[in-house]
Amino acid sequence: MNVCIVMTATSCIRDNDLHQVVDGYKPTYISYDSLLHFKQSDPRTFSNTGKISYYNKYLFMVEHLQGVHIINLSDTTKPERISFLEIPGVKDITLKDQILYTDNGPHLLVIDITDLNHVVLLKRNLFVFQQTDAKHPPVRFGWFECYNPNAGWVLDWQKTTLTDPKCSL
Structure with missing residues (x-):
């Protein structure tokens, strides 16, 4: 009589111990509270400049997101x-009639520049701009950390190593 013993082996590794590690992108957020910061400070060195505007013999130059x-x-x-205006999330500016208009993440700032040594924040219009480009990184395909609107305003996307990403293009 042949006795057949069937053995079933089970793995010591549980499914939740397996992780997918990939190169991808994750958003860099700034809190909505931090976006409320505005200050005129001493001049700074240029590092990541953007848009420029010329007005009444003065040059206004964006330091991207700073x-x-x-x-x-x-x-x-x-x-x-002359000075540096600390405006988190700034990408764009325009000037008219001694007023500087600028984005501040989702907000619009209205700044009196009559006295360039003492500028005055006249108004902050909250949540004027929507973040249309925040839901995915500026790439055509790949893995990324999913956008979380509760985490703050997306400033940028950084290439990094991700574990178990849930979003892809």
Whole structure:
């Protein structure tokens, strides 16, 4: 008589111990409270400049997502840095009639620049802009950490190593 013994083996590794590790992107957030910061400070060095506007012999230059440089160009052979406006989330500016208009993440700031040594924040219009580009990174395909609108305003996407990402393009 043949006795057949059937053995079934079970793995010591549970399904939840397996993780998918991939290269991908994750959002960099700034809290909505931190976006409320506004301050005129001493001039800074340029590092990641963006849009520029010329107004009444002054150059206003965006430091991407950080603020706005104010530079006196009365003597173009000797530009003079006046100050730096700390404005988190700034990407764009426009000027008209002694007023600087700028984005501040989702907010619109209205700043009186009559006295460039003492600018005045006149108004902050809250949640004027929607973040249409925040739901996925600026790539055509790949894995990424899912966007969480409760985490804050997305400033940027950074390439990183992800574990068990839930979102992909």
